[in-house]
Amino acid sequence: MTCSQTSQCILTTVGCFIYDFQTLLTGIVAIGVAIVAGIPVWKQLKDTNLQTRISHRETLATLMRDALARFGKVETAMREPLSMADRLTFYPDGEPMEIDAEGAHQLEQAFHGVLDWYLVILADTEHADIEARKLELRSAIEKLVSTLSDAHWADHNSQQDEDHNFSNEEWAEIEARCAAAKIEASSRVSKVSKAYRALTDAHEAWVLSLRCQIAKLDRKIVSA
Numbered sequence: 001m002t003c004s005q006t007s008q009c010i011l012t013t014v015g016c017f018i019y020d021f022q023t024l025l026t027g028i029v030a031i032g033v034a035i036v037a038g039i040p041v042w043k044q045l046k047d048t049n050l051q052t053r054i055s056h057r058e059t060l061a062t063l064m065r066d067a068l069a070r071f072g073k074v075e076t077a078m079r080e081p082l083s084m085a086d087r088l089t090f091y092p093d094g095e096p097m098e099i100d101a102e103g104a105h106q107l108e109q110a111f112h113g114v115l116d117w118y119l120v121i122l123a124d125t126e127h128a129d130i131e132a133r134k135l136e137l138r139s140a141i142e143k144l145v146s147t148l149s150d151a152h153w154a155d156h157n158s159q160q161d162e163d164h165n166f167s168n169e170e171w172a173e174i175e176a177r178c179a180a181a182k183i184e185a186s187s188r189v190s191k192v193s194k195a196y197r198a199l200t201d202a203h204e205a206w207v208l209s210l211r212c213q214i215a216k217l218d219r220k221i222v223s224a
Helices: 003-089 101-111 116-121 128-156 168-223
Strands: none
Touching (some): 003 101, 003 116, 003 168, 101 128, 101 168, 128 168
């Protein structure tokens, strides 16, 4: 190989090295620029995620406050009717007691429409498990009211008057149903109480779930 060829080879090698080095530097600079440019984007994304979590937390907190306030009204509305029902259909030792006509009438008035604002007007507005328990309570209350109506009807109406003209057979059936309803009332009250407890449990479970979700979000927000 001649000196000229050797020099040309060296120059070519040096040129390639310089080109590769320049390419490397360009790549490093490009990466650096991308990182620097990406910092605001990453920060913006982080801020967006934080804001989303804060917004979600506020939504859950509102749901929990509304649920607690709403069920507080339910508890207030049910307290006296349930207490009255217990006094009129059970002895102090817990044994079922036959209700009398006057008690049946009073209890019917106490339960009639007592939770319509919640069980009817606000139907299908809450968690599925709560809605299922609301349906059960609504059905139990309706059956109790119907039984109480039967329990006092014969005592407060006549076989024959301006509005009624029952045959002896029909009136005997009404009186028999009235007597049976007075005994049945205690079991109807028990079913209402059971359905109400189930609704209370479902509500408490839902509130606990909301509290846990809020606490989890709080930890993420603090660590952000």
